[in-house]
Amino acid sequence: MSLPTTSVRSWSRPGRRLLAIAGSCGLAVASLTAVAPAAYSAPAARTTAEAPLAYVTNYSDDTVSVIDTATQTVTATFPVGDGPKGVAASADGTRLYVSNGDAGSVTVTDTSTGTVTATIPVGNGANGIAVSPDGTRAYVVNSALQRLTVIDTTANTVTATVTVGSAPQEVAVSPDGSRAYVTNYNARSVSVIDTATNTVTATINVGGFPQGVAFTPDGGRAYVTRPYSNSVAVINTATGTVSASIPLTDGPYDVAASPDGAHVYVSRGQGATIATIDTATNTVTATTASGNTPRGVAVTPDGDHVYTANGNSATVSVIDTTTHTTSGIPVGTTPVDIAIADRPLADLGVEVTATPRPGLLNGRIDYTVTLTNHGPRTLASATVTVDLPTPTGATSPDCTLTTGKATCTTTSLAPGATTSRQITVPVAILSLGTPYTVTATRTTSTPTDPNPANDSASRTCTAVTSLLINCA
Template identity: 85%
Template sequence: MSLPSTSVRPWKQRGRRLLAIAGSCGLAVASLTAVAPAAHSATAAPGAPVARATAEAPLAYVTNYSDDTVSVIDTATTAVTATFAVGGGPKGVAASPDGARLYVSNGDAGSVSVTDTTTGMVTATVPVGNGPSGIAVSPDGTRAYVVNSALQRLTVIDTATNAVTATIAVGSAPQEVAVSPDGNRAYVTNYNARSVSVIDTATNAVTATINVGGFPQSVAVTPDGSRAYVTRPYSNSVAVINTATNAVSANVPLTDGPYDVAVSPDGARAYVSRGQGATVATIDTATNTVTATTAAGNTPRGVAVTPDGGHVYTANGNSATVSVIDTAAQTTSTVPVGTTPVDIAIAERPTADLGVELTATPRPGLLNGRIEYAVTLTNHGPRTLASAAVTLGLPSATGATSPDCALTTGKATCTATGLAPGAKVTHRVTVPVSALSLGTSYTVTATRTASAPTDPNPANDSASRTCTATTALIINCT
């Protein structure tokens, strides 16, 4: 989600931005002060989310409009682990399906920042024209869709080339975009036109315009693609669209300015941030009734659900915080982030599974018997392996040789960089065998000692081979 262009006018003054929110959402003007990222603190709500046991919990990315930054929250610990700079006035945020890249619409800069989530570095800046706000990535990761509120259009970016490939005219003051799970359709809310544009993503043509009324702001599609939920802050309600008929099939009354919406992974619930009520409402999608209201921070805007459905995150624009809601207990904790957090996206942590294999080949010789070890490093994906180091413990303190690994006493360190998914590299280390070994055992273990991005599978991180030498002429390896 992003700030509504028709009802919100941000500006800079004396080195800080103020957020003015006018009548359509009924919110007061607030002066905001930056809050440094810190560990989460509990609110008055009784309880905090239980940290996930896995180190591979997804990450939450929060756009901080006034700071020109994105905060990264580890959902296992609910703590900010990094903050990186993007373009001017970041609004919408979306991640690639593999979590490797982040796409941020910069409302003040008229651009989209493409960021490597492992390094936090902007790798490309794509000009898209005035007023970019909402943004979404196709399920296959090949396209990013950016709403241009000021230009009344949807911009399509090819993610392989980071180039704009199409612009699509939509309704007046478009705000947000959502893509159907099959990637065949995009839905754009047109605030002033009080409609939703339906776009065929194969042809980039508007195939339907649905009159939803009430100044629509945000939209989310259910996992089965059968319905789209549309927030209408001005009319205090959420419209439900039947995507088969492109007609409104239900209306859910909801007070306090319903703003953003996200659907749970199982499709059973829709979560709606209520900008005027500092709460999040839970809608049962089977009955389209509100079943719970949970406390959030001041002016909650962007809302997102973790992949396991256990927690809901909201970006609280006027309190410089993110609320973390335990969906089972309906309790809330708070994470301080940057100034004027606007949107939030949750994505699986980018990973590259490095597999380590080791072979040992005996090379008997009267005076120069030796064992040649080959360590093969394979990137099982899903993303490119930026760097890795594998250490081999050597049985001989001295005398080992290698054409491509660093050798120290009793150890060889082999590295890999820029390894694409499915690619592999093999390094070789040779260990001398004594002429009179008398049954000496030569055991070498290769172990991954470092890699980036995160390695999700420790089971294939090491391999061992043992050879036994009676003399330099008799060497057996298993």
């Protein structure tokens, strides 16, 4: 979702004023002057430690706000390009793609650090943006150039441009990644692009100046908002035809589907509300208050909450999809679009094995501490502290030893990769049943580790003499 180039909207920002020209469309003008934000209650905190993050583009601030959906608070704000509009995240949540409408670029951000790792020129009018399900491509609408730009996300380079209809606004990629749908506002159509060949294979006449578009999870239908005609069109993707039209007043703008496909949620830019549509009947079943001028809309992976960016309230509304109650979170100035993605986590698992090495005078136990990155992203760094039996005179080729402890570190561990550290503990000639216990515990790691259950492991060996060592 992003700003239409042909609807009537005028927003101020320091030293500059964006004016989207309406002209002949006849779309009703919504006043954006000094409207008091809706009164919100504070959102209830969620308890899931692995709750996703929401990313909001703040057009007037040239920033992105990061919302922790577990605590419903803004945890970070980082700069992007000039006039950020659309936002999309990679499937693993490690990268964020922002289309910068005033800069004609896409910024790529590392979500674990909030730093821009690449800036890709894409041309004038960068608007809606989407990422393919496999994360290999990003698709950016160029409203001023009547085209769709295709980005290789590995090389961060433009690999193709596809000519579409007049004043394209938004793009959505089908769940199987085979097609991209682009809404053409002035052309009153949707372009269907074959993502394998980057060619337009069909143009669907939907009427009503289409704006937002979203697929159902099964890919069988696409819902298209039509602000001018106050309705939502339903496209049968198998036939490429409009199968239903749903009346919806107050300028339906953006749309998002629930994970189970049972509902779609539509922001109503002129009514400060979000509509819930039952996809089985294609009827509006609920209308819930939001902030002023709701634009981008997104649904959490569990389907429990809908988030919408309220352009004229400097807030994000959080809607409980069961109770249809609304709470709000202050963000930057002129929030436009929103994306929800998994946290950029790396789950480090710790294991300990022991191998007895009997000897008449120099018995020992070789302990191996194995570290495995269970993903989903690369482990930047980690420290594991190993408690040792004392006194021992332990030795290690790869860990730092102090009295009773060993400190082991690792860096740049890819998802699925393992690394090991060795620690040797000598065994006395007469141990008389002495237990030799080693416990390894992850103490720090970057990025966040979501699973404390596998952060610690221990192994005990028992020695009678240096010749009799049992590691059961």
